[in-house]
Amino acid sequence: MLTVPVPKRFNWRPWVLVAPAMLVLMAVTAIPFARTIWLAFHDDPHGFMPAQQGWSLTNFRVLLQDRAWWTAVSTTLLFAAGAVISETCAGLAIAMLLQGYSLKLRGILLAIILLPWAVPSVVAARLWNWMLNDQYGIINALLVRLGLLHQGVAWTTHPRSMVAVMIAIDFWQATPFMALLSLAGLQSIPTDVFEAAELDGASPWQRFISITLPLIAPVLAVSVLFRLLDALRMFDLASVLYGTDMSGMTLSAFVQSQVVQFGAPGYGAASALGTLGIIALAAVLYGVCLKIPGWIRSS
8 A cells, every 4th residue: 555655744843942042142143243244344444434335345455465464363373383282282191190090189180280271361361471570570580590591581572482471371271171171081991992902012102102092082183173263262361461562462452452442343343354264264274184194094
């Protein structure tokens, strides 16, 4: 007997339940984003003239020729690369050290290690700014007392050390986060795998390369992506430490300075869209790089 399939009725109840949350999400994201696009294509690049009639690419043409913008791009990329790489390596090393302790001692050490991560970025930047001061900073005082310096160095005002200072502060604050995620990944690896490799005569380095890294790679990939996106949009450290100093300005600080301090909402909106494009491009390139080893093995 031939049966005719009955088409499924549309279930509207789940959509009704999520509709309030979707409306709120659209209100807080879609509307400001649409406003940003409108400003980027309409307003004067420097805020000195009324809004232009119709759509225009003036803001973006000026942005591509702005040396301060490209300086902020290079500063942000350098900061993100240095911070993410150092924090990932240090976080994995700390996680492997904690893995060897007992559960009780591991919990105590992890609670102590996570303290810098609990400090707000603005507070951390202000504390480190005081400690790095060339007149009364404790770090310069220790270096002078140890004979490593003849006099205090203004670490936060020297153009060559600005990015290094931001990387160091972010390293102190964000490495516990990477250690926590790495430790969670290490704990998911069965112990019998390491025991079997040790019985086969594998050295600690061989176990790390052949077992630990491949099994923890998915966790590290997600952790690095989170930190990369967070580092590319970093604003707190650059704003507190350097303000509008172009030598230490990141992309987010550049956008804030154009909108708030220079009164150029259109130009700031264009730079915000440029920042969004760079972050999206970095995420796409990161995803492509993760797939390259698979392509090599398949070929």
